[in-house]
Amino acid sequence: MRAWAPTILRGLLLVVLIAFLLSPGSFEPLLKPLVQQNAPAIYNQGSLLSLALLHLRTVFIATLAATIIAVLLAILVTRPFGTEFLALSRSLVNIGQTFPPVAVLALAVPAVGFGEKPTLIALFLYGLLPIFENTLTALTNLPRSVIEAARGAGMTNFQRLMQIELPLSLPVIVAGIRLSVVISLATATIGSTVAAKTLGEVIIAGLQSNNLAFVLQGGLIVGALAVLIYDGLSAIEGMLARRTGSA
Numbered sequence: 001m002r003a004w005a006p007t008i009l010r011g012l013l014l015v016v017l018i019a020f021l022l023s024p025g026s027f028e029p030l031l032k033p034l035v036q037q038n039a040p041a042i043y044n045q046g047s048l049l050s051l052a053l054l055h056l057r058t059v060f061i062a063t064l065a066a067t068i069i070a071v072l073l074a075i076l077v078t079r080p081f082g083t084e085f086l087a088l089s090r091s092l093v094n095i096g097q098t099f100p101p102v103a104v105l106a107l108a109v110p111a112v113g114f115g116e117k118p119t120l121i122a123l124f125l126y127g128l129l130p131i132f133e134n135t136l137t138a139l140t141n142l143p144r145s146v147i148e149a150a151r152g153a154g155m156t157n158f159q160r161l162m163q164i165e166l167p168l169s170l171p172v173i174v175a176g177i178r179l180s181v182v183i184s185l186a187t188a189t190i191g192s193t194v195a196a197k198t199l200g201e202v203i204i205a206g207l208q209s210n211n212l213a214f215v216l217q218g219g220l221i222v223g224a225l226a227v228l229i230y231d232g233l234s235a236i237e238g239m240l241a242r243r244t245g246s247a
Contacts, residue, residue, distance in 0.1 A: 010231055017224045021049040024217070031213040041213045043202045052221055054197040058116055059184045062123030067177055070128050074135035075161065093132040096125030101187050105194050119191030119198070126187055127180035134176025138169030171241040178233035185226045189218070 020027055024042045031041040073089045076082040096104070101122045108118035142165060150160045166173075192200030199218050206214025 010228065013224055014228055017221065017228070020217075021052055021221070024048055031217065034213040034216065035211055039209070039211055039213075043205065043214050043217060045205055046201065048199075048202070048217070048221065051197060051199050051201060052225070055185075055188055055199045055222070056225065058119055058191065058196065058198060059123065059181060059188050062120050062184055062188075063127055063177065063181050065120075066124050066127035066180060067131055069124075070131035070176075071135050071173065074132050074139060078136065078139040079157075089132070093128040096122075096127070097129050099125075101126060101190055102193075105190065109194055114195040116191070116196045118194050119188060119196040122191070123184045123188060127184050130179040130183070131173070131176040134172050134179075135169065138172035139165055142168055168244050171237050171244060174233060174237040174240060178230060178237065181233065182226050182230050185222055185229065189222060 028041045035041050070093060073093065077086040077089050099107075104122040104125060105118045108121045112118055112121070146164060146168070147160065150164045155163070188196075188198045189200030189203060191198045192204050199222050202218030202221075203215050206212065206216075206218065
């Protein structure tokens with residue numbers, strides 16, 4: 001029973017989240033004590049479901065772009081001809097961690113305007129480091145016996161990369177993506193300060209109107225999404241680790 005408890009809790013969390021997004025009015029009695037008299041307890045300036053989906057879309061696009069660039073950079077610097085670019089690559093992927101997301105947004109808005117684009121830039125830069133470092137670690141710590149066996153079998157460098165190195169590195173790469181996604185889910189909320197459609201709208205509306213219920217529901221939806229996606233990617237990581245024998 002204890003082994004199944006986390007799974008049951010995650011399933012319950014998923015059911016509650018879906019129910020809230022589809023029918024938030026059903027939860028109004030729970031949130032009513034948190035608001036002042038006559039103030040709305042449920043966010044009423046837009047659809048929570050639409051905002052959640054747009055929030056996830058923004059995070060997905062930014063993470064996909066960060067994954068492609070970070071993995072390609074890690075592959076480059078682990079090849080004999082690209083080792084000299086390691087320091088430069090590390091400097092590039094650290095940009096997002098050096099500048100706060102708010103500063104990135106402020107710099108991006110004059111260049112690309114308000115909306116989703118500056119948010120995507122901030123999330124992309126912020127998500128590069130964990131994916132790059134995990135991919136780099138995975139590619140540089142592969143069993144030498146496996147690589148030598150692949151060479152002995154007559155595989156080309158490209159064949160070794162695609163058929164041996166990347167498949168064996170996938171669990172660690174997914175771990176980096178998992179961390180990047182969780183960071184981006186939380187960071188994306190500030191995108192609403194530059195007119196991006198995210199769940200940050202709910203939190204900002206709550207802060208502006210002193211409505212604790214708005215703040216709570218925006219934060220809890222983001223938190224629930226982060227927990228569920230983190231657990232989902234952890235399960236994928238574990239499955240890949242077992243498949244590659246690195247569990």
